[in-house]
Amino acid sequence: MPYTPTWNETRLAAVARGDEPADLAIVGGRVLSVHTREWLDADLLVAEGRVAAVVERAAGTPSSGTPVDASEVVDATGRYVVPGYIDAHVHIESSKLTVGGFAEAIVPRGTTTVVAEPHEVGNVLGVEGTRWFMDSAEGSPLDCWFMVPSCVPASQFESAGAHIDVAGMEQLLEHPRALGIGELMNFPAIVGADPGEMDKRRAIGASHADGHAPGVRGRHLDAYAAARINSDHESTELAEALDKRRRGIWVLMREASNARNLADLLPLVREHGPSFTALCTDDREPDHLVGEGHFDHLLRVCIAGGVDPIDALLLATLHPALAHGLRDHGALVPGARADVLVLPDLETFLPDLVWSAGRLVAKDGKLLVEARTPSPASVMDTVHVAPLDDASFRVDATDITTDTVSVRVVGARDGQLLTDHRVDELPVDGSGAVLCDVDQDIAKLAVVERHRASGRIGTGFVHGFGLRSGAFASTVAHDAHNCVVVGADDASMRASVERLAEIGGGIVVAREGQIVGELPLPVAGIMTDAPPHEVAATMDRLHSLLREQGVTVDAPFMVLSFLALSVIPSLKLTDRGYVDVDRFELVEVVTSDAVTA
Secondary structure, three states, X not given: OOOOOOOOHHHHHHHHHXXXXXXXXXXXXXXXXXXXXXXXXXXXXXXXXXXXXXXXXXXXXXXXXXXXXXXXXXXOOOOEEEEOEEXXXXXXXXXXXXXXXXXXXXXXXXXXXXXXXXXXHHHHHHHHHHHHHHHOOOOOXXXXXXXXXXXXXXXXXXXXXXXXXXHHHXXXXXXXXXXXXXXXXXXXXXXXXXXXXXXXXXXXXXXXXXXXXXOOOHHHHHHHHHOOOOEEOOOOOHHHHHHHHHOOOEEEEEEOOOOEOHHHHOHHHHHHXXXXXXXXXXXXXXXXXXXXXXXXXXXXXXXXXXXXXXXXXXXXXXXXXXXXXXXXXXXXXXXXXXXXXXXXXXXXXXXXXXXXXXXXXXXXXXXXXXXXXXOOHHHOOOOOOOOOOOOOOOOEOOOOOOOEEEEEEEEEOOOOOOEEEEEEEEEEOOOOEEOOEHHHOXXXXXXXXOOOOOOOEEEEEEEOOOOOOOEEEEOOOOOOOOEEEEEOOHHHHHHHHHHHHHHOOEEEEEEOOEEEEEEEOOEOOOEEOOOHHXXXXXXXXXXXXXXXXXXXXXXXXXXXXXOOOOOOOOEEEXXXXXXEOOOXXXXXXXXXXXXXX
16 A cells, blocks of 8 residues: 555654744653653654654753744643553443543543454444444544454354454455454364354455454464464463463453453563553443543553553553554654653553644543534434243243252353353242242343344353342343343343333343333444443442342443353353353253252
8 A cells, every 4th residue: 555644744854853843842741762661851742643753851851952843832841751542452332332432431541542343333233334333433532443343243153133244344444444354253263274264364455363262272372373363362361371472462461341351461561571462451331431440540450560660551552553553653753643641640640631643632631622423323223122921031941850950050250251161950940940049149141132023032040140139131242232131030131121122222220020220322232322421320320229139240231241252261141042162062051961069
């Protein structure tokens, strides 16, 4: 592709030489040199939305001694000047926010660029909906780049609202903000060199491909890496991450709402240096974005884990850019995009000032520009559920004459996407129905197909929420985004799913068959145009309701949303039934296997 800059290079060079005034000068601060891992006493000159010059001062002096010629001069004395943070892998839709709302939440915290993978909206709305989502980032204060969805649906065990084949991927790869191929989640197929999956890897227009290889080690990892997989964000243990890095795979260390892996992986940086590692959030709830933070939080975790501040900043700036080939991002060097933060300290990592492409977009934690716009009617009204009845969530124990039966149970883990494949003993009533048992912390789990009103429902059980009464449900259910519901009684489960259909998708909480709280998500059934602080406040209220009903996990709706994802071990439930992810096959609820609880 020919080099075609969108800025005036002649003027930029003139500013760099000192022959013309800069648009902006940030003076008096300490500028991070990501390439030499040092702090420079320097003034930063910006023009045409780009860095024009880094004018070094004598060590310890507040100015170069030469008057700065610029339209605007900002004094950063005593503060740190660093590149904007770059999230190396994120699903914006998981925030429950559209691109504008997401930008409103994270740009004031210092994240100026994201590499997003919109397979959530792709699973609901297909190629056209994905293109709309990518287009919606135009003009945003958040610089959005996209990895094109490669697994829609994630596997043959999921019933998505759409299918994106190689031809559809290649259409999306023509988008000016498309970089490469999104996470190849069907890792058994990649390891086995399945022709269909390998065709995706060879899609025309892709610069590189992201990976998804939870727990993959040894020769299987060699086979996965041999498919020229660029990165992986699924490592949960240090040895696994080290194996991947040794094979030249970028390790994207994740700190999501329900996959808090960063602290466990930090020895990878402390003991082996920061090379081939970067930070990502993957999936983060709105209440965590507003209350806990985004990359500022990840950087605090790094510092608490003993990582040097400069190394931590490399993981958040230069390295995500290198991992994705964004050559003009992640560094404050001449010609680079002027995404700039002024940090008052290296403890909170919260910026006083944020510039995106040389434009001041946030100050003192507040966005200064409009980011949110209404979503079109074409991405609404996507939840279509077949009528339910009192038997919709019944689990039968056929030909069982005992009072109890052995059943498979999804073992949810707080703070992890991985689940356990349990076998527990549950009671059977006089009609032959298997019952949940809240005293064992085992609730009923169901996934209801919601795209075509097929009436297909997968039923099972889940351990680990602590739920003692009522139910809660969501149409945010990775990746097919059907209705997923957990309940202690069938009436509350039915009320929850029916309410989701009425409001066009979202999250609901029920007690005694009645809805007591909800968050409508009418955009594809997974997002809202509402402002982040309102969404976060509603999430807080829903969490409070669930705590009253016994729920103990930190991010229950995020945990819930991953119970239907058939490509993360070990046991998951879709509308087609239980998926044993380790064997990659459907299995029955009632089993003769030994009890593991």
